[in-house]
Amino acid sequence: MKIAIIGYSGSGKSTLAQKLGYFYHIPVLHMDTIQFKEQWQTREQDAVKTDLKKFMTQSSWVIDGNYSFAYYQERMKEADIILFMDFPRYLSLFRAFKRFWKFRGKTRESMASGCIEKFDWDFILWILWKGRTRHYKLQYKSICQHYPEKTHIFRSQQDINSYLNSIKSL
Numbered sequence: 001m002k003i004a005i006i007g008y009s010g011s012g013k014s015t016l017a018q019k020l021g022y023f024y025h026i027p028v029l030h031m032d033t034i035q036f037k038e039q040w041q042t043r044e045q046d047a048v049k050t051d052l053k054k055f056m057t058q059s060s061w062v063i064d065g066n067y068s069f070a071y072y073q074e075r076m077k078e079a080d081i082i083l084f085m086d087f088p089r090y091l092s093l094f095r096a097f098k099r100f101w102k103f104r105g106k107t108r109e110s111m112a113s114g115c116i117e118k119f120d121w122d123f124i125l126w127i128l129w130k131g132r133t134r135h136y137k138l139q140y141k142s143i144c145q146h147y148p149e150k151t152h153i154f155r156s157q158q159d160i161n162s163y164l165n166s167i168k169s170l
Contacts, residue, residue, distance in 0.1 A: 004075045005064040007085025009127050010096030014110035017064035029055045030110035031065025038114025045069050076143055082151040093127045
């Protein structure tokens with residue numbers, strides 16, 4: 001099984017990826033772990049793509065994150081399931097703040113080593129506006145329209161919980 005989780009920052013992509021990886025006993029890749037070096041330094045795109053391509057050769061995986069430069073279309077095509085986290089911007093902001101509060105001063109498992117959890121104005125602006133431009137909205141809409149049979153859209157925690165309950169009952 002191959003699962004791609006995409007969507008807005010702060011919506012819970014990494015948490016859901018961890019739960020699904022544990023449930024299905026399959027490896028999980030958080031794209032942020034290969035996108036960044038220590039202290040939030042961006043890695044070269046070719047290095048990110050090399051790491052991602054290697055991970056994608058496995059027979060099963062969960063990949064959470066967007067990064068359209070890194071085999072985005074290939075990930076969506078190969079995925080058996082696409083989960084789109086379409087949470088409202090203020091809910092995403094609230095969830096990101098809760099995450100910051102929980103991990104302040106630490107590095108999350110879903111982040112690259114040495115990337116201490118932060119919640120600054122740049123990130124707030126990303127969650128509220130920059131990460132929700134027409135370009136990104138059209139990109140998500142295109143995926144949902146191109147792969148409707150394997151795409152699930154989550155707009156709330158209740159949607160996620162219902163999905164998780166439905167797969168547990170299979």
